[in-house]
Amino acid sequence: MPYSILLSMKKRHKTAYWLLKTEPESYSIDDLKNQKVGRWDGVRNFQARNFLRSMTVGDTILIYHSSTKETGIYGIGEVKSAPYPDPTQFDRKSPYFDAKSKVLNPLWTARDIKFIKKLKKPLLLKEIKEKPQLESMVLVKPGSRLSVQPVTPQEYRAIVWLLKAKKAL
DNA sequence: GCCAACGTTGGC
DNA sequence: GCCAACGTTGGC
Numbered sequence: 001m002p003y004s005i006l007l008s009m010k011k012r013h014k015t016a017y018w019l020l021k022t023e024p025e026s027y028s029i030d031d032l033k034n035q036k037v038g039r040w041d042g043v044r045n046f047q048a049r050n051f052l053r054s055m056t057v058g059d060t061i062l063i064y065h066s067s068t069k070e071t072g073i074y075g076i077g078e079v080k081s082a083p084y085p086d087p088t089q090f091d092r093k094s095p096y097f098d099a100k101s102k103v104l105n106p107l108w109t110a111r112d113i114k115f116i117k118k119l120k121k122p123l124l125l126k127e128i129k130e131k132p133q134l135e136s137m138v139l140v141k142p143g144s145r146l147s148v149q150p151v152t153p154q155e156y157r158a159i160v161w162l163l164k165a166k167k168a169l
Numbered sequence: 170g171c172c173a174a175c176g177t178t179g180g181c
Numbered sequence: 182g183c184c185a186a187c188g189t190t191g192g193c
Contacts, residue, residue, distance in 0.1 A: 021190095021191090044189095045176075045189095045190095046176090047176095066190080066191055066192085067190080068191095071191080071192070125192080142174085143173080143175065144174095144175090145174075145189085145190050145191065147190085
């Protein structure tokens with residue numbers, strides 16, 4: 001096989017899937033819908049940050065509402081930008097300010113996320129917990145609190161199937 | 170609002 | 182490097 005084709009195959013990658021948690025009181029799927037493209041910032045956990053960094057532009061995002069009455073997946077987005085330093089880490093007035101982070105060596109990362117759609121009905125956490133196909137999700141792993149987490153293609157397919165079944169798409 | 174589970178910090 | 186204390190997350 002010609003080297004140029006090998007190169008192009010290497011560059012082409014499959015879309016990956018991720019789940020991003022947010023507290024709707026501070027930033028909700030409706031906020032993202034209004035903004036069309038929103039900055040995903042305030043991630044202050046190293047593992048979550050590393051997942052945020054390892055995303056590829058174009059990856060699919062499930063938007064999850066946490067710490068609310070009806071926790072669950074509320075919408076879909078897409079990774080819009082490359083990773084860049086989270087500006088809130090340098091903002092003394094921000095709750096996400098981090099004195100340990102230096103401008104020349106930023107600790108924390110943000111990305112822009114494009115709104116794709118808001119679900120007609122959310123896929124609630126309790127529904128996710130009921131489905132054997134979704135028991136592998138990081139979301140339902142005991143003690144897991146990761147705010148940025150990978151979703152496998154199988155899990156994503158199962159979620160889409162469930163959303164179609166309940167006419168939420 | 171409670172609290173279990175987890176991550177981070179800092180004394181030693 | 183251990184681990185107690187503390188802070189945070191997030192479901193309930």
